[in-house]
Amino acid sequence: MNRALQVHQRLLDFYGEPDWRNPLPALDELVSTILSQNTNDTNRDRAFGALRARFPTWEAVRDAPTDKVIETIRPAGLANQKGPRIQQVLRQITDERGSLDLEFLRQMRPEEVRQWLLKFTGVGPKTAAIVMQFALEMPAFPVDTHIYRVTGRLGLRPAGMNVEQAHVHLEQQLPPETYYTAHLNIIRLGREICVARTPRCEVCPLQDLCDYYASIK
Secondary structure, eight states: OOHHHHHHHHHHHHHOSOOOOOOOOHHHHHHHHHHHTTSOHHHHHHHHHHHHHHOSSHHHHHHSOHHHHHHHTGGGSOHHHHHHHHHHHHHHHHHHHSSSOOGGGGGSOHHHHHHHHHTSTTOOHHHHHHIIIIISOOOOOOOOHHHHHHHHHHTSSOTTOOHHHHHHHHHHHSOGGGHHHHHHHHHHHHHHTSOSSSOOGGGOTTGGGOHHHHHHO
16 A cells, blocks of 8 residues: 555544535536635635625626626635636636536546636636536545645655646545545645644654654654
């Protein structure tokens, strides 16, 4: 068993199967994830909730005055960038598909879905992977700041590897059926134990699997 799989199994034993929120439709997940960039979950959810409350449909968001969208999503931060970006994505989807419905993606192969999503400005590997994994139930391993930090400390990725490269690398380290659980449990570890400033190594269940812990013992 490779180390990534050992980490997954150890966290499964430690935390159990993660229970996350109900999946959103793919378009909702796409907008939510754009809002989540460079902010926390609370601010993202506030902005997303405000957007859904103010505009009855995604068509209404697409066609609204940009300043109204910016004003609505202010809690997410970087609203001056995210507002126009969301509207542009909605317009591009409409131009290409004729409507704002992403259910057709379920009929495509995962790699085709990934490439289709990545063509939009503001949609990078993490955003595409989140939509695939959580809205479309397709194999993808999103790498956020917690996963990037934790996998670096563990030694599951090369130290100099950037976030974009880490998506492909970590997908190769784990079987696809583990992506959902491993993603959520590694994030939990990063939030609760393997925190950014002073990791709580003394209570970590991965001590014997961790390069960082071996270096400070």
